[in-house]
Amino acid sequence: MARIIVITSGKGGVGKTTTAAALAMGLAQRGSRTAVIDFDVGLRNLDLIMGCERRVVYDFVNVINHEANLNQALIRDKRCDNLYVLPASQTRDKDALTKEGVGRVLDELSQGFDFIVCDSPAGIEHGATMAMYYADDAVVVTNPEVSSVRDSDRMLGILASKSRRAESNEEPIREFLLLTRYDATRVDNGEMLSVKDVQDILSLNLLGVIPESKAVLNASNAGVPVILDRESDAGLAYGDAVGRYLGEDLPHRFVNAEKKGFFSRLFGG
Amino acid sequence: MGLLDYFRSSQPKGSANVAKERLQILVAHDRAERHRPSYLPNLQREILEVIRKYVDVDMNAVSVNYEQEETHEVLELNIVLPDTVRNRA
Ligand SMILES: Nc1ncnc2c1ncn2[C@@H]1O[C@H](COP(=O)(O)OP(=O)(O)OP(=O)(O)O)[C@@H](O)[C@H]1O
Numbered sequence: 610m611a612r613i614i615v616i617t618s619g620k621g622g623v624g625k626t627t628t629a630a631a632l633a634m635g636l637a638q639r640g641s642r643t644a645v646i647d648f649d650v651g652l653r654n655l656d657l658i659m660g661c662e663r664r665v666v667y668d669f670v671n672v673i674n675h676e677a678n679l680n681q682a683l684i685r686d687k688r689c690d691n692l693y694v695l696p697a698s699q700t701r702d703k704d705a706l707t708k709e710g711v712g713r714v715l716d717e718l719s720q721g722f723d724f725i726v727c728d729s730p731a732g733i734e735h736g737a738t739m740a741m742y743y744a745d746d747a748v749v750v751t752n753p754e755v756s757s758v759r760d761s762d763r764m765l766g767i768l769a770s771k772s773r774r775a776e777s778n779e780e781p782i783r784e785f786l787l788l789t790r791y792d793a794t795r796v797d798n799g800e801m802l803s804v805k806d807v808q809d810i811l812s813l814n815l816l817g818v819i820p821e822s823k824a825v826l827n828a829s830n831a832g833v834p835v836i837l838d839r840e841s842d843a844g845l846a847y848g849d850a851v852g853r854y855l856g857e858d859l860p861h862r863f864v865n866a867e868k869k870g871f872f873s874r875l876f877g878g
Numbered sequence: 879m880g881l882l883d884y885f886r887s888s889q890p891k892g893s894a895n896v897a898k899e900r901l902q903i904l905v906a907h908d909r910a911e912r913h914r915p916s917y918l919p920n921l922q923r924e925i926l927e928v929i930r931k932y933v934d935v936d937m938n939a940v941s942v943n944y945e946q947e948e949t950h951e952v953l954e955l956n957i958v959l960p961d962t963v964r965n966r967a
Pocket residue numbers: 618620621622623624625626627628649729730731789790791819820821822823825826829843
């Protein structure tokens with residue numbers, strides 16, 4: 610049986626797809642058979658971030674509609690044998706994701722995989738609720754910014770009331786906070802909410818803090834999940850987040866700004 | 879960062895604390911909304927109907943407030959009777 614992880618946020622553009630690609634790759638590299646699914650019907654992006662856009666033949670909706678089977682639609686990652694991508698459909702209407710259809714595909718995937726990572730679309734509408742419905746774990750991707758934190762809190766309310774686990778009175782979804790696009794210097798200057806500020810409000814299990822990083826755009830330009838960039842701060846931070854998810858107790862790096870000495874501050878270093 | 883900035887940075891901090899305060903209020907409000915039982919509107923309407931059998935009150939004379947405290951929930955009913963009631967009695 611696979612563990613189903615939803616990458617969710619409420620607010621758009623906070624880094625869900627970046628995170629889904631990184632976590633899926635990280636889990637696969639550590640030896641777990643992992644599938645990552647794009648739930649963003651109509652706006653598929655995950656295949657681009659994963660660098661497999663030219664290999665898409667069938668998609669998630671084709672499988673739900675019995676127009677293709679899973680083996681035809683799953684794309685095996687060229688860098689990591691344990692990793693498969695199930696792309697979203699580009700054109701169809703969003704109601705193509707039915708609760709039954711999604712459930713059936715996840716069930717079938719569960720037979721052969723250890724982890725299924727679901728990349729949620731933005732919002733709290735149909736696509737987002739389908740992505741989180743069957744989840745065992747939720748990674749709530751949040752930027753240190755008021756509307757993102759607020760939407761994350763609303764998403765927590767939905768996870769706690771509208772998921773399969775909630776409806777069947779099972780143990781609730783495990784919720785993790787991933788704070789992304791964090792700029793420690795701006796936090797130090799009092800211009801940006803700190804990890805602690807966000808945690809005072811959301812108080813979740815902190816999976817990681819991903820710094821604002823040029824490496825993320827470089828990675829998406831190249832179609833390489835940023836976790837593969839071991840030189841980069843964001844890549845290392847995602848690597849740590851995967852370790853924590855798997856139970857490792859790791860200190861949070863990149864949370865503090867590099868301290869400038871008194872003299873470099875004095876003379877504008 | 880120049881000399882002036884260095885001394886300036888020891889002054890009250892930037893906008894993050896304002897953001898946090900606003901968020902705390904907003905999120906508390908959102909959560910209260912979320913936890914309101916769904917029967918509240920019906921409860922309010924039925925109470926109003928009962929009262930209107932006896933007293934000629936306004937449609938918005940009854941307000942129902944729901945609050946979650948640490949260990950219990952408080953359901954607060956507020957009924958405003960018109961002045962004439964007292965005179966009639
Ligand atoms: N840590 C980061 N540092 C810098 N840029 C980032 C970081 N994380 C994400 N971004 C950038 O933010 C943008 C949005 O990222 P992404 O597509 O992952 O967000 P999303 O939550 O999936 O968006 P949507 O809600 O539209 O699906 C991208 O341009 C990405 O490169």
